[in-house]
Amino acid sequence: MPAQSVLLLDRDPASSELIQRVLSAGGASVTVMDDATAAMNAAADHSLVIIDVTDPSTTAADVCREMRSRSALASIPVLCICQSDDVEERIRFLEAGADDVIAKPFDARELEARVEALGVRFTTSRDLTPLASSETMVNRPRTLVAVYSPKGGAGTTTVATNVATVMAERRPGRVAIIDLDLQFGQVATHLNVRPRQTIADLARDEQSRRDADLVRTYAAQTTFGLAVFAAPSSPELAETVTVEHVGEMLASICAAYDFVVVDAGSYLDERSLTVLDQAEGVILPIYPEIAALKAAHVLIDYLSGTSAIVAKTSFILNNLFVRELLKLRDVENGLGAKIALDLPYDPFLYQKAVNEGVPVVRGAARTLIAERFAQIAALAFGSQGAPVLVNVAARAEEKKADKKPSGLFGRRR
Numbered sequence: 340m341p342a343q344s345v346l347l348l349d350r351d352p353a354s355s356e357l358i359q360r361v362l363s364a365g366g367a368s369v370t371v372m373d374d375a376t377a378a379m380n381a382a383a384d385h386s387l388v389i390i391d392v393t394d395p396s397t398t399a400a401d402v403c404r405e406m407r408s409r410s411a412l413a414s415i416p417v418l419c420i421c422q423s424d425d426v427e428e429r430i431r432f433l434e435a436g437a438d439d440v441i442a443k444p445f446d447a448r449e450l451e452a453r454v455e456a457l458g459v460r461f462t463t464s465r466d467l468t469p470l471a472s473s474e475t476m477v478n479r480p481r482t483l484v485a486v487y488s489p490k491g492g493a494g495t496t497t498v499a500t501n502v503a504t505v506m507a508e509r510r511p512g513r514v515a516i517i518d519l520d521l522q523f524g525q526v527a528t529h530l531n532v533r534p535r536q537t538i539a540d541l542a543r544d545e546q547s548r549r550d551a552d553l554v555r556t557y558a559a560q561t562t563f564g565l566a567v568f569a570a571p572s573s574p575e576l577a578e579t580v581t582v583e584h585v586g587e588m589l590a591s592i593c594a595a596y597d598f599v600v601v602d603a604g605s606y607l608d609e610r611s612l613t614v615l616d617q618a619e620g621v622i623l624p625i626y627p628e629i630a631a632l633k634a635a636h637v638l639i640d641y642l643s644g645t646s647a648i649v650a651k652t653s654f655i656l657n658n659l660f661v662r663e664l665l666k667l668r669d670v671e672n673g674l675g676a677k678i679a680l681d682l683p684y685d686p687f688l689y690q691k692a693v694n695e696g697v698p699v700v701r702g703a704a705r706t707l708i709a710e711r712f713a714q715i716a717a718l719a720f721g722s723q724g725a726p727v728l729v730n731v732a733a734r735a736e737e738k739k740a741d742k743k744p745s746g747l748f749g750r751r752r
């Protein structure tokens with residue numbers, strides 16, 4: 340990777356000196372400026388902008404927002420530094436368009452890892468045609484988001500249930516998840532609900548599937564206020580749900596709830612195509628294996644000829660394997676598209692979540708995995724989505740695990 344050319348906006352000499360020292364030691368060239376206007380004018384000549392302490396007349400979030408509104412600066416990654424571990428401050432930065440946020444006091448290695456990760460993400464993706472830019476997605480309000488993967492076992496249900504849970508915790512009673520993995524869907528299991536009725540029953544009830552009030556009676560409720568439209572109880576019932584039924588159900592469920600997540604499974608037919616077509620955003624989890632990447636590539640080629648689905652698709656790299664054989668760059672090259680976010684591997688938490696029926700975002704809410712799901716929710720549902728907390732590539736995790744003594748800023752957690 341070429342050396343980073345970092346522009347640091349910082350009026351705090353002690354802080355800027357430390358940041359400069361850490362990043363310079365890692366090979367980056369760092370320019371420090373203390374004037375926000377001058378920094379924005381110079382930003383285009385740098386590969387990364389870090390916003391720390393600005394002058395009193397403007398906030399760091401304002402500077403970030405202003406940068407994001409200038410098209411010439413839109414592709415430059417921005418890292419904002421929180422002056423405390425205050426979640427609200429982080430959210431303000433992320434809503435202002437920051438690509439990543441780090442809170443003081445932080446470990447020098449964490450800063451290095453985040454800067455490196457931003458460099459990798461943006462350098463790798465620069466040459467690729469973006470299918471859906473995170474920026475466009477974050478700024479657009481959405482109601483219907485589909486999660487789909489051309490390969491089974493990619494984590495589709497895990498992503499769909501966690502994203503829906505994140506949203507439901509924000510708006511209890513206003514969020515629904517629909518299991519349209521019609522043959523063997525397991526959304527109800529992941530959420531520990533026992534549905535009295537399923538999508539197959541709803542399909543048979545013409546009046547209810549067309550009515551925004553009646554359709555609600557077909558949902559099972561989780562304890563935290565998520566409405567669950569469960570998959571048919573047996574595979575043979577899958578065929579009783581037609582493409583027309585799916586279209587009508589989607590329309591009335593979207594009218595009944597503020598946010599709707601669909602687990603669209605991994606089977607491509609007219610029904611799943613209807614969902615992908617109607618969704619305002621598509622989240623497509625893939626895992627780092629050549630066969631999965633090829634399948635996704637074939638899907639992109641197939642869809643490119645027929646619809647605008649590709650343009651609204653965001654790829655999530657789900658690190659299903661304990662060892663990382665393919666690097667992010669290999670994955671993106673294999674896919675021919677950029678990865679929006681990645682989910683870390685964990686040998687325990689995901690399975691525990693399924694077995695207990697408690698999504699990771701509730702059962703292990705303070706983990707990096709939960710933070711990633713919050714990020715995916717924000718990506719999926721735009722600025723109304725859940726707060727995004729941190730954004731670190733998997734390599735940052737590895738570095739954190741490193742037991743070396745902490746760096747200049749001391750450990751945060």
Ligand SMILES: Nc1ncnc2c1ncn2[C@@H]1O[C@H](COP(=O)(O)OP(=O)(O)OP(=O)(O)O)[C@@H](O)[C@H]1O
Pocket residue numbers: 488490491492493494495496497498520604605657658659660682683684685686689690693
């Ligand atoms: N990053 C990860 N690390 C480890 N295990 C994971 C990870 N993501 C998901 N899993 C586990 O992988 C399994 C498959 O996940 P999930 O059921 O969400 O996939 P799916 O794509 O919906 O599968 P299916 O095609 O069967 O519907 C689950 O046991 C889940 O706990």
Ligand SMILES: [Mg+2]
Pocket residue numbers: 495496497520524525604
């Ligand atoms: Mg599934």
